[in-house]
Amino acid sequence: MKHFVAMICVSMGIFVLPMMTGTGFAENLPSVTILATGGTIAGAGDSQVGSAYKSGAVTVDILLQAVPEVNKIAQIKGEQISNIGSQEMNNKIWLKLAKRINELLASDECDGVVITHGTDTMEETAYFLNLTVRSKKPVVLVGAMRSSTSMSADGPMNLYNAVSLAASQEAVGKGVMVAMNEKISGARDVTKTNTTDVATFGSPNFGSLGRVFYGKIRFYRESSRKHTFQSEFKTDALEDLPRVDIVYGYANNTRAMVDAVVTAGAKGVVHAGVGNGNPYPETMEGLADARGKGVQVIRSTRVPSGRVTLDAEVDDAKYGFVVSDSLNPQKSRILLMLALTKTSDPKEIQRMFFEY
Numbered sequence: 001m002k003h004f005v006a007m008i009c010v011s012m013g014i015f016v017l018p019m020m021t022g023t024g025f026a027e028n029l030p031s032v033t034i035l036a037t038g039g040t041i042a043g044a045g046d047s048q049v050g051s052a053y054k055s056g057a058v059t060v061d062i063l064l065q066a067v068p069e070v071n072k073i074a075q076i077k078g079e080q081i082s083n084i085g086s087q088e089m090n091n092k093i094w095l096k097l098a099k100r101i102n103e104l105l106a107s108d109e110c111d112g113v114v115i116t117h118g119t120d121t122m123e124e125t126a127y128f129l130n131l132t133v134r135s136k137k138p139v140v141l142v143g144a145m146r147s148s149t150s151m152s153a154d155g156p157m158n159l160y161n162a163v164s165l166a167a168s169q170e171a172v173g174k175g176v177m178v179a180m181n182e183k184i185s186g187a188r189d190v191t192k193t194n195t196t197d198v199a200t201f202g203s204p205n206f207g208s209l210g211r212v213f214y215g216k217i218r219f220y221r222e223s224s225r226k227h228t229f230q231s232e233f234k235t236d237a238l239e240d241l242p243r244v245d246i247v248y249g250y251a252n253n254t255r256a257m258v259d260a261v262v263t264a265g266a267k268g269v270v271h272a273g274v275g276n277g278n279p280y281p282e283t284m285e286g287l288a289d290a291r292g293k294g295v296q297v298i299r300s301t302r303v304p305s306g307r308v309t310l311d312a313e314v315d316d317a318k319y320g321f322v323v324s325d326s327l328n329p330q331k332s333r334i335l336l337m338l339a340l341t342k343t344s345d346p347k348e349i350q351r352m353f354f355e356y
């Protein structure tokens, strides 16, 4: 007879769910640790059909109670890292997550990590970890577009698929991934494309890596960019990251926002330009002056797909600007923050933007 035992140490934020199957304890299953950070997947509302809810309202042990099947694919341990809407995500939590994942994956007792996370900034956390986790073992982010109390909540199936992926051999060495709505997406390329649709995550430039359907995994491609075990970035000893701000481009723009972030102490500015990363003339003057003060400038684009190419309509070599290649502005910001922990040479930073 199947028998399920739960030991929950909520006060420590740590719990273990050993499972006894018809054949005994599932000791030979891979070990997957779930790090919970909050988001809609852990959200709750008053009505099954109301759109109002609070992100990060339930803890990871409650989430897992909705998916007891995960205990048939992995030995699950969990830790509550935070319980926030991911619009509140910050450098401190990123650094804490990277450090904890590096500790966990260095041990023989952990075969993979799943991070439950809000969808708003999931792509940023995924890319940050893609550059700072130093292991080949799978790291998978998962969330939901419908809260845990919603009709047709998508969290339980997403979580089941994410644990399957983190426990799988096929996922080893693929870098940090997002598992949502049956898609396996690579951290570098994935982005949130719709405000409310459960099929929100896409990879507009190069497509997703594969599919996960009721826990069955199929990969179709890999990213050729460096990640995780190949990364040169080390953050375990850091307490914070250099300040980098994003300035949005549009017609009839001014230089006011560029000047404001430079005055506020930004060490770098990512300009989400129009088209192939073009700034409005007055904004361009602000960017050139920022560069003159030693602030790094990345030319990215507000266009959802395509590359920003060197020396097209802007003379990057003359100004010492760096192009984002195919990284969107929010991920360019992450790579620049990490780059600035190592160098302030724009040529070196450009190399990083072409390699990661």
Ligand code: ASP
Binding pocket: 038, 039, 040, 041, 055, 084, 085, 086, 087, 117, 118, 119, 120, 121, 143, 144, 145, 146
């Ligand atoms: N605001 C929520 C969050 O990112 C949305 C979600 O999880 O889907 O935490």
